[in-house]
Amino acid sequence: MTISSQLSADGQELTITIQGRFDFNAHQAFRDAYQRVDCTPKRYVVDLSGATYLDSSALGMLLLLRDHAGGDKADIRLIKCNPDVRKVLSVSNFEQLFAIA
Template sequence: MGITTKLSGDGSELYLAIDGRFDFSLHQEFRGAYESKDQVVTSYVIDMKATTYLDSSALGMLLLLRDFAGGDHASIQIVHCNQDVKKILSISNFEQLFDIH
């Protein structure tokens, strides 16, 4: 459980896979995953295929990533959400802030 990261060959895209519960216990790990990169990352992919749960702190962490990545100009995709996760994101109107697949 936790977060797996992978940087594209040219360093422009950061892939983050979240395994298990996405809650406050992952705050430091999630933040460290995107803040510690030396390259200039211009797009992010958050893979929630293995995410079983997310809470309000996870929503807050996604918003912090969005701010870090450039706010309204950020390129962030959230992919492979199960129905429960997609419903939480939808109720929170996150489809207006993120590209959700």
């Protein structure tokens, strides 16, 4: 499991990239990816192209990111989900909380 983050040049968008299993073991690394940024981005992108597994704790971490980013006003996109990850997000009704592409 590897989690990295990249702030856009203008500081408006933070991209968090997940590689491998996105589960409880990723909790601290995921929080660090968005909390240790010097500014407050307007948009967050979570790139799940490398995520091979997603469990309920990962869903909880995404909800914590949503709260951190402003709750209902948060602009968060979950992108490049493989079919298994997309199914977990769909069953959990996360398309009502996040833009999923």
